[in-house]
Amino acid sequence: MILNETQILERLLDKDPEKRIIITPFIHPEEQFGPTSVDVRLGTEFQVLKRANLTHMDMIRGPEALAAETLKSVASVKVNPTQPFVLHPGEFALASTLEYIRVPLDLAARLEGRSTWGRLGLQIHATAGFVDPGFRGALTFELSNVSTVPIQLYPGVRIGQLCFFQSVATRLPYNQKKLTKYSGKMSTATSAFFKDPEYARIREARERIEYTYS
Amino acid sequence: MPQMNKTLLKRLLFELVEDLVRVEHQIETIDLTVQPSIKPYLSALQTQLEGTKADLFSQRNSLLALFDESPTEDNLADTLLQDVFPAIRKRTEALANAIDPLSQNTLAPEVELFMGNLHLNKLLPEAPTLVVLPSNGEAAPIPSSEDLIVEPLNIRSLETPLHWVGLLQQFSKFFCNKTLQLYALLEDMHLPEPKINYVAPLISLRLLGPAYYSYYVIQAILKDDGDALWGVEPVLFQGLNRFGIVNKDLVILHQAVERLRQQPHFTAPEETVQIFGKDDIKDELLRLVEKVIPERLAFTEKSFSRVSALQERLANGVLISAIPSLDNQAEQLREHLNQLDEEATIYPLLNQLGEAAATPREIINAGWMFKLDNAFHWLYSALITEQPIGWAVLKQNILELDINLLKSIETSEVHRVLSHQEAEQHMLVER
Numbered sequence: 001m002i003l004n005e006t007q008i009l010e011r012l013l014d015k016d017p018e019k020r021i022i023i024t025p026f027i028h029p030e031e032q033f034g035p036t037s038v039d040v041r042l043g044t045e046f047q048v049l050k051r052a053n054l055t056h057m058d059m060i061r062g063p064e065a066l067a068a069e070t071l072k073s074v075a076s077v078k079v080n081p082t083q084p085f086v087l088h089p090g091e092f093a094l095a096s097t098l099e100y101i102r103v104p105l106d107l108a109a110r111l112e113g114r115s116t117w118g119r120l121g122l123q124i125h126a127t128a129g130f131v132d133p134g135f136r137g138a139l140t141f142e143l144s145n146v147s148t149v150p151i152q153l154y155p156g157v158r159i160g161q162l163c164f165f166q167s168v169a170t171r172l173p174y175n176q177k178k179l180t181k182y183s184g185k186m187s188t189a190t191s192a193f194f195k196d197p198e199y200a201r202i203r204e205a206r207e208r209i210e211y212t213y214s
Numbered sequence: 215m216p217q218m219n220k221t222l223l224k225r226l227l228f229e230l231v232e233d234l235v236r237v238e239h240q241i242e243t244i245d246l247t248v249q250p251s252i253k254p255y256l257s258a259l260q261t262q263l264e265g266t267k268a269d270l271f272s273q274r275n276s277l278l279a280l281f282d283e284s285p286t287e288d289n290l291a292d293t294l295l296q297d298v299f300p301a302i303r304k305r306t307e308a309l310a311n312a313i314d315p316l317s318q319n320t321l322a323p324e325v326e327l328f329m330g331n332l333h334l335n336k337l338l339p340e341a342p343t344l345v346v347l348p349s350n351g352e353a354a355p356i357p358s359s360e361d362l363i364v365e366p367l368n369i370r371s372l373e374t375p376l377h378w379v380g381l382l383q384q385f386s387k388f389f390c391n392k393t394l395q396l397y398a399l400l401e402d403m404h405l406p407e408p409k410i411n412y413v414a415p416l417i418s419l420r421l422l423g424p425a426y427y428s429y430y431v432i433q434a435i436l437k438d439d440g441d442a443l444w445g446v447e448p449v450l451f452q453g454l455n456r457f458g459i460v461n462k463d464l465v466i467l468h469q470a471v472e473r474l475r476q477q478p479h480f481t482a483p484e485e486t487v488q489i490f491g492k493d494d495i496k497d498e499l500l501r502l503v504e505k506v507i508p509e510r511l512a513f514t515e516k517s518f519s520r521v522s523a524l525q526e527r528l529a530n531g532v533l534i535s536a537i538p539s540l541d542n543q544a545e546q547l548r549e550h551l552n553q554l555d556e557e558a559t560i561y562p563l564l565n566q567l568g569e570a571a572a573t574p575r576e577i578i579n580a581g582w583m584f585k586l587d588n589a590f591h592w593l594y595s596a597l598i599t600e601q602p603i604g605w606a607v608l609k610q611n612i613l614e615l616d617i618n619l620l621k622s623i624e625t626s627e628v629h630r631v632l633s634h635q636e637a638e639q640h641m642l643v644e645r
Contacts, residue, residue: 005560009551012567013544017530024527025536025629029567033560044624072247078323078624081631098625100533136531156628184614186533186621 022102084152121147134173221470423513440482458515524580535625536569571629
């Protein structure tokens with residue numbers, strides 16, 4: 001069941017801190033509330049890929065090398081509140097919500113774009129719009145400009161909206177999951193794909209096979 | 215050296231540990247892609263750092279004795295003050311000196327927002343430009359002049375908002391010299407010379423609030439500065455009371471300093487002791503400071519109540535860029551919501567949910583209050599937990615506080631712009 005505006009409001013005001021949704025800073029709630037959603041704003045920090053020295057992402061290398069390579073190939077850009085970040089056609093950038101968000105254990109959420117921005121060709125997530133129960137921190141935007149003209153993005157503009165869904169309270173909240181990678185992050189976080197255990201398993205298997213055939 | 219009580223010994227220990235955490239963080243965050251050849255050097259530094267940590271934790275039993283209720287034993291305080299602490303400090307400083315030249319730390323742009331928030335130009339129309347420069351403590355003296363004040367900031371403090379409250383010291387002295395009314399009133403007051411050393415901290419306190427008190431006292435203890443602890447601390451604490459700022463951790467810190475002053479070996483210049491032993495001089499000084507710094511620019515009781523609300527949020531790991539209006543009004547709003555009939559609009563209710571932006575000064579004060587409240591607990595947990603987990607958690611607590619404060623200052627600036635509140639100053643950084 002998707003929560004309507006009154007139910008979202010009730011959750012923002014809930015007596016029980018465990019059941020309370022937190023969205024802060026809540027700057028203009030009357031502008032941010034929709035019938036079944038709350039608009040969220042763009043933060044100040046962006047991350048873009050530096051491609052000059054990058055041929056491809058070798059996912060099988062050791063996590064330390066991958067972490068170093070990720071660091072090397074990502075440029076962080078912070079913009080001030082009255083200056084735009086310009087996203088060029090075809091460009092991809094990571095950013096995050098201005099707001100810190102906490103989702104209670106019995107709710108899940110979904111991050112969606114706003115049609116105002118969709119009409120300009122801005123996509124705010126590539127594939128990861130789902131927010132687990134127990135999430136706390138800033139949500140990541142995976143920004144793409146699919147139009148043919150550059151888009152100016154100012155910090156604080158409402159580019160996304162959050163919908164909440166009722167769930168039965170989970171025993172695996174996001175912040176306590178065994179393999180949680182982005183919980184509690186206050187700003188834009190790059191992909192920590194190399195922490196997924198599958199890569200270590202594939203690496204080991206490949207080493208075994210190479211050994212067998214050598 | 216006088217026998218130091220456990221409260222002050224724990225404060226000193228926490229400062230030492232905090233410094234070591236920041237040096238470790240500095241070593242770990244050096245971008246090796248810029249200079250790959252230094253990797254073996256960094257590994258050597260990391261080995262030395264691990265040795266320092268191991269030595270610190272080898273004293274675990276003595277350090278844990280600081281947390282029980284019994285009075286401090288002479289030999290415990292002596293061992294810590296004469297052997298353990300200086301050894302850790304010396305090794306931390308050596309590591310810091312080795313890493314500082316390689317450090318890629320840059321001055322956080324949020325420092326400009328913090329300084330802008332103090333509105334020094336409104337306080338002194340011809341205020342000099344204040345420039346904050348990274349320093350490793352060994353730089354040549356930086357010239358300050360009539361129209362330029364250069365405040366050096368330790369490289370490890372560039373992204374540590376709690377340390378920024380020390381950035382106002384030169385300005386406060388400049389302000390004392392340039393404010394004729396204050397200058398004239400000081401002429402008639404019987405104070406040790408130079409008088410400015412006793413008044414400037416009060417100016418900083420009035421502008422910065424309890425964060426400055428905490429910072430000043432801890433620095434004075436670290437430097438074993440008898441003059442500051444006898445002459446200035448009592449006036450600063452009285453100032454907190456006078457300005458309506460009451461907090462248990464501030465009282466505990468003050469009482470610990472008071473107990474230190476009562477020690478027979480405590481040394482302070484006789485003139486300082488005589489003059490500041492009387493209450494009337496403290497009141498006179500505080501009245502004077504109130505006269506020259508108007509309430510609208512001062513850190514007030516109202517600011518402190520906002521800080522207390524932020525401190526609660528920090529305890530829950532929540533961003534503190536805005537004053538949590540909801541927490542206070544939730545019950546009233548819930549009732550209002552329950553009474554609404556189905557067709558009524560909820561816009562009036564939504565209007566009341568809006569949060570106000572916190573100021574950088576409030577955010578940093580909340581950080582200090584949070585640190586005072588939690589430092590001993592963090593230390594104790596680190597000491598009773600298996601290593602390296604204990605150290606890792608302590609380090610995470612310290613660094614996460616920095617991250618939250620920086621992010622909160624930055625976010626509050628966006629909030630101010632969007633809500634038509636006066637923005638402090640803008641920043642643009644490309645890394």
